[in-house]
Amino acid sequence: MSDAVSSAPFEYDVVVIGGGGHVGLPLAIALADRGATVAVYDVNAATVDMVNEGRMPFAEPGAAPKLEAARAAGTLTAFTDPAVVGKAENVVVVIGTPVDEHLNPDPRAIPAALGTCSPYFRDGQLLVLRSTVYPGVTALVEKLVGELGHDMDVAFCPERIAEHKAMEELFSLPQIVSSRTERGRARASALFGRLTEQIVDLEPEEAELAKLFTNTWRYIKFATANQFFMMANDRGLDFEQIRQGLMTNYPRAKDMPGAGFAAGPCLFKDAMQLAAFNDNNFAIGHAAMLVNEGLPLYLVTQMEKRYDLANMTVGILGMAFKGDSDDVRSSLSYKLRRVLDFRAGTVLTTDPHVTTDARLMPLDKVLAESDVLVLATPHTAYKDIVTDKPVVDVWNFFGRGVTV
Numbered sequence: 562m563s564d565a566v567s568s569a570p571f572e573y574d575v576v577v578i579g580g581g582g583h584v585g586l587p588l589a590i591a592l593a594d595r596g597a598t599v600a601v602y603d604v605n606a607a608t609v610d611m612v613n614e615g616r617m618p619f620a621e622p623g624a625a626p627k628l629e630a631a632r633a634a635g636t637l638t639a640f641t642d643p644a645v646v647g648k649a650e651n652v653v654v655v656i657g658t659p660v661d662e663h664l665n666p667d668p669r670a671i672p673a674a675l676g677t678c679s680p681y682f683r684d685g686q687l688l689v690l691r692s693t694v695y696p697g698v699t700a701l702v703e704k705l706v707g708e709l710g711h712d713m714d715v716a717f718c719p720e721r722i723a724e725h726k727a728m729e730e731l732f733s734l735p736q737i738v739s740s741r742t743e744r745g746r747a748r749a750s751a752l753f754g755r756l757t758e759q760i761v762d763l764e765p766e767e768a769e770l771a772k773l774f775t776n777t778w779r780y781i782k783f784a785t786a787n788q789f790f791m792m793a794n795d796r797g798l799d800f801e802q803i804r805q806g807l808m809t810n811y812p813r814a815k816d817m818p819g820a821g822f823a824a825g826p827c828l829f830k831d832a833m834q835l836a837a838f839n840d841n842n843f844a845i846g847h848a849a850m851l852v853n854e855g856l857p858l859y860l861v862t863q864m865e866k867r868y869d870l871a872n873m874t875v876g877i878l879g880m881a882f883k884g885d886s887d888d889v890r891s892s893l894s895y896k897l898r899r900v901l902d903f904r905a906g907t908v909l910t911t912d913p914h915v916t917t918d919a920r921l922m923p924l925d926k927v928l929a930e931s932d933v934l935v936l937a938t939p940h941t942a943y944k945d946i947v948t949d950k951p952v953v954d955v956w957n958f959f960g961r962g963v964t965v
């Protein structure tokens with residue numbers, strides 16, 4: 562990079578690396594909405610094109626009008642060229658951090674991704690890690706940045722929004738900010754202070770664990786509810802009836818979730834990151850994984866007890882990992898479908914939001930041709946379903962209990 566480029570004033574307030582993703586794009590849009598000039602850098606050219614056309618690449622309630630407004634105002638522009646990283650004062654990294662097929666996290670993923678961008682790093686920048694990272698990655702990145710010799714600050718500020726609530730939660734959740742230096746903390750606090758009033762200071766190692774503990778805590782709570790459901794169901798009892806009863810005017814149990822598929826791109830993999838971090842010595846985390854991932858198998862086994870499943874057509878309602886979403890990443894509906902493909906006669910699938918699955922059929926056809934239905938994803942659109950077919954409803958979506 563030439564000196565001319567490195568000494569030029571910053572053209573953007575913020576660049577978001579991985580800014581076309583489910584977390585990066587809402588953040589970029591929110592910052593633009595709050596007056597920042599924002600660049601998105603993403604390796605996915607199709608996503609970059611869509612963003613520049615003012616179109617959301619995925620569903621996120623409330624994001625589309627703000628994206629259109631930012632494009633019209635010229636405050637948000639997307640790029641596939643990493644050179645844009647050198648043009649922003651604040652560099653926020655939100656690339657994906659999945660575990661591999663052996664459930665190993667990759668602590669080198671973020672440093673490796675930064676390899677493409679680091680030639681454009683320069684004095685005066687704040688580098689914010691926002692992906693959910695394996696503990697120790699912030700220190701690795703600090704080392705990498707230190708070796709480059711620039712006068713930069715590094716911060717780790719984890720994203721804690723839930724998909725489909727991003728445009729509310731980015732402006733309302735407290736923001737955890739961590740950095741090794743006072744200046745880094747002050748700069749990161751100022752950046753996120755554009756979005757939210759409450760800043761929570763932690764040390765980088767504390768913040769890394771805070772994020773993993775948050776997601777794993779949720780995952781364990783869902784697993785507990787799912788295990789309670791199976792325990793009650795095995796005795797012919799309706800877990801939902803029990804849950805409603807025990808919660809009635811009893812505040813200490815108010816947070817007990819209902820049963821349901823605990824899936825998606827975060828909870829499972831973050832529990833597994835934490836397990837790997839603790840040398841696979843994480844009995845509760847692994848137990849939660851076995852319970853949550855085992856729920857589709859349990860449901861199919863229960864259905865087999867009740868129906869001649871091998872000679873029946875089963876319809877799966879919903880393939881996204883959560884209600885009203887189009888996101889199929891790590892969705893347990895797909896695990897359910899694989900199990901049923903082996904053990905049922907025919908399996909039909911439908912989803913009103915998912916656009917990436919050639920096997921999907923219209924809802925009417927699935928309702929008409931199935932002998933039994935499984936409500937796998939609680940999409941609001943299914944509230945109006947009228948059918949005389951039996952429905953396996955672990956979510957108690959239809960309010961008729963969860964006995965299978």
Ligand SMILES: NC(=O)c1ccc[n+]([C@@H]2O[C@H](COP(=O)([O-])OP(=O)(O)OC[C@H]3O[C@@H](n4cnc5c(N)ncnc54)[C@H](O)[C@@H]3O)[C@@H](O)[C@H]2O)c1
Pocket residue numbers: 578579580581582583584585602603604605608655656657658674675677691692693694720721722723724826827
């Ligand atoms: N999805 C959630 O609800 C959620 C919530 C909180 C935190 N997180 C964390 O945020 C991070 C991102 O998750 P996501 O769901 O947005 O993932 P995503 O896959 O939707 O987005 C990642 C984006 O990064 C881009 N990308 C990948 N490698 C790149 C590179 N080298 N350079 C530039 N761009 C690159 C991809 O093209 C994609 O657009 C993860 O660490 C995740 O754990 C996710």
